[in-house]
Amino acid sequence: MRRFLVYFVLLLLILSFIANYPPVREIFVEPWNEWLAAGSYWLIQWFDSNAGFNGNIIYPLGGGGGVSIESGCNGIEAIIILIAAMLAFPGPWLAKVLGVALGTVLVQVLNLARIISLFYLVQWNKHLFEWFHLYLWPTLIILDALVVFFIWTRMLERRRGD
């Protein structure tokens, strides 16, 4: 376990450095934010046509506060933590790649729910918006990543047992 924790911390530092590196932010992170805005907008359209988006911003068409998707809101940090944990954990590489891919999808599904809920909260109550945006949702997203990691290690255990 000690080796796992050491590798986890090292990978966390390396992956977060890469994610914060300006060319990576420009080529990957900023377009990712825009895709998230587009995806959230598309989901909102299913039940509310009073929304628009532009780049990484989603806004209500009738005026009022919108949300801008930046670092810390795009789920990338939770995915970095999940990737670091999966790569540090002993197991076959194919399982790690599949785990990272599936984990990314599951974290982003909850992240889309976060963005949509914040879009409505900012219009309704700014104090509650701040609470959910800065403290509650990051906690829930990381718990989601933790659950994904637990499930993945359980699936690895079953495969070893077979």
Next chain:
Amino acid sequence: MSTTSLNSKKLILFVLVLLPSFFFAWYMNAHLLARLTAWPLNAVLPQALPEAVHQIKPADRHLLMLSPIGADPRHSKAPSRGGQALGINLLIYSFSIPLFAALAIASEASAWQHLRRISAGLLLLYLFLVLCAAIRVLYLLEFGSRFAHVSPVTEQEILLHLIRYGHYLSVTILPTALPLLLWALMYRKTFLNIVPFGKPRESSPGDSEAKPPSDPRP
């Protein structure tokens, strides 16, 4: 259902049940945390950066940094003697505390072990909070728009990159990763119950840690 899946479900459910009350307790005591954080920062930063930092003081649940560097007339928070006052939101770093506390209480340990481990964890998270607030001060001084063209902390590129990277880590990654790391270190038994490290497990009820394959025990 395997032992590991039951343990992980119980843990997560317990954490979700505990989180609301722990968040409430954290928020109600955040002004105390602000005072405790201001004290070491105010002892060190004005001495280390006398031309950039005049004082760090608690302001409700946050900190206020008073800088003697000239005020921007567009901003109205300049203190009467000149310079600027900048707010530092401590809650974006300290919300790791309720998450750690919930994970700890949801884990297996005796009351004395809980007391020891949670105290140690809270102390480490407090030190983390002080460090993050210090990084935030340096970041504001170097990269804040109110200090444009001044560079009051350092002109060395590598130190500027370190401040920027440290700020990114302290705001986005560490507040969520650190409580998980501390919990895994301090509650190893619970962690190993849930996360098997590459060893085939028997499902006997008394087996709370994975055993090596060569172990002769039945």
